[in-house]
Amino acid sequence: MYTQALNxxxxxxxxxxxxxxxxxxxxxxxxxxxxxxxxxxxxxxKTLTRQISQHAHSEIVGxxxxxxxxxxxxxxxxxxxLLAKVxxxxxxxxxxxxxxxxxxxxxxxxFEQLLSGKAKYSSIFNYPTLTWADIGAIGWLVDGAAxxxxxxxxxxxxxxxxxxxxxxxxxxxxxxRQGYEIMMxxxxxxxxxxxxxxxxxxxxxxxSVMMFGPSDTESQHSDQTMRWKIKRFSNDDLRQKFxxxxxxxxxxxxLEFPDxxxxxxxxxxxxxxxxxxxxxxKRVIAGDGPCxxxxxxxxxxxxxxxxxxxxAALAYAEKRRNREAAAKIAAE
Amino acid sequence: MTEQKTEPHWxxxxxxxxxxxGLSHRHAGSLHATDATMAxxxxxxxxxxxxxxxxxWVVPSNAITASDPTDKxxxxxxxxxxxxxxxxxxxxxxxxxxx
Numbered sequence: 001m002y003t004q005a006l007n008x009x010x011x012x013x014x015x016x017x018x019x020x021x022x023x024x025x026x027x028x029x030x031x032x033x034x035x036x037x038x039x040x041x042x043x044x045x046k047t048l049t050r051q052i053s054q055h056a057h058s059e060i061v062g063x064x065x066x067x068x069x070x071x072x073x074x075x076x077x078x079x080x081x082l083l084a085k086v087x088x089x090x091x092x093x094x095x096x097x098x099x100x101x102x103x104x105x106x107x108x109x110x111f112e113q114l115l116s117g118k119a120k121y122s123s124i125f126n127y128p129t130l131t132w133a134d135i136g137a138i139g140w141l142v143d144g145a146a147x148x149x150x151x152x153x154x155x156x157x158x159x160x161x162x163x164x165x166x167x168x169x170x171x172x173x174x175x176x177r178q179g180y181e182i183m184m185x186x187x188x189x190x191x192x193x194x195x196x197x198x199x200x201x202x203x204x205x206x207x208s209v210m211m212f213g214p215s216d217t218e219s220q221h222s223d224q225t226m227r228w229k230i231k232r233f234s235n236d237d238l239r240q241k242f243x244x245x246x247x248x249x250x251x252x253x254x255l256e257f258p259d260x261x262x263x264x265x266x267x268x269x270x271x272x273x274x275x276x277x278x279x280x281x282k283r284v285i286a287g288d289g290p291c292x293x294x295x296x297x298x299x300x301x302x303x304x305x306x307x308x309x310x311x312a313a314l315a316y317a318e319k320r321r322n323r324e325a326a327a328k329i330a331a332e
Numbered sequence: 333m334t335e336q337k338t339e340p341h342w343x344x345x346x347x348x349x350x351x352x353x354g355l356s357h358r359h360a361g362s363l364h365a366t367d368a369t370m371a372x373x374x375x376x377x378x379x380x381x382x383x384x385x386x387x388x389w390v391v392p393s394n395a396i397t398a399s400d401p402t403d404k405x406x407x408x409x410x411x412x413x414x415x416x417x418x419x420x421x422x423x424x425x426x427x428x429x430x431x
Contacts, residue, residue, distance in 0.1 A: 037400070039401075088381070095361060095378075098362045108341055164361070171381075171382070310342070313366040314340060316366070316367075320367065
């Protein structure tokens with residue numbers, strides 16, 4: 001679900017072959033796709049590998065805050081839906097790892113980068129899911145923000161990434177709708193339930209708005225990725241689009257946004273909003289959010305506890321191969 | 333994470349799926365699995381969660397021989413210059429009707 005524009009500098013473009021580079025750029029400018037074995041500038045490969053693998057890590061880490069509520073979902077319907085959603089996130093992670101692998105980095109290397117803390121993932125998953133309403137807020141806001149970010153990526157110049165994103169976007173819309181339905185049900189329930197929905201919105205609104213990454217005035221890496229047609233819209237444009245779409249949805253179910261500066265601007269036809277706390281964003285990205293340590297601990301434990309399964313599957317496959325080979329010899 | 337580096341990799345498989353409306357198998361993506369049985373099961377979970385398919389093929393990725401993109405011109409240019417392979421190349425009077 002969740003790509004995030006992280007504030008990382010462009011990879012320096014090593015002085016490559018100007019003829020190949022010009023041909024590559026012309027290909028991209030003509031809206032043609034770049035495929036795995038095509039020639040590409042090293043910077044393009046590095047930027048995409050980083051972006052796609054971080055996106056994959058976000059999907060995988062994103063299973064944790066929601067998985068936290070599977071056993072405590074209020075009804076069987078909600079439980080089945082949440083289970084399916086978390087399973088989808090796992091699937092999305094796998095599509096994305098596959099896409100990143102086509103650029104020449106192995107899955108094991110990417111896991112290692114995540115587990116050692118070298119690779120980043122979306123800051124949003126370092127916030128805790130304290131109540132059931134948080135599951136509604138995540139689906140509605142976090143997946144909503146992710147969809148805004150991801151739709152333009154379906155047209156990304158790199159073929160495998162674009163194809164993975166098309167699949168992901170198709171599956172994502174159920175996620176947002178199930179989240180909004182949870183919020184709507186709570187907002188129309190008892191006063192306590194409505195308060196729970198409001199509290200979840202209060203806590204998730206700003207982190208969701210931050211998912212679009214630093215403001216364009218701060219962001220250092222938009223130009224090159226735009227030229228390469230990896231990115232199509234600026235962080236601020238996407239953020240505004242998200243706010244414009246989401247605010248009326250919240251008002252429709254009688255909830256208030258935790259931003260006293262939020263008001264509709266008749267002139268621009270957009271919602272004006274208050275100042276974003278970028279120090280919080282930077283802190284969470286840097287590893288000091290409410291749940292960073294817990295998330296990484298859980299991921300490492302899952303990886304370590306799964307080691308015997310990976311080893312056993314390999315040993316079993318080898319045993320079967322040996323047996324088949326022996327049977328073949330015996331038959332001759 | 334030192335043992336990460338020594339842990340052997342699972343082989344890569346390409347997944348092809350025949351969609352419900354009877355089309356040919358089409359490349360859906362790839363995955364890692366230790367053998368063909370496991371690759372099929374994983375392909376079902378990863379690529380057909382919403383009834384996308386009726387039939388799955390899995391092929392070890394290293395069993396695929398691909399044309400080289402740098403030879404693209406040599407490979408495919410000959411077919412582009414032979415316009416007489418298309419029906420519109422031939423002039424047939426309108427009176428003959430649809431052919």
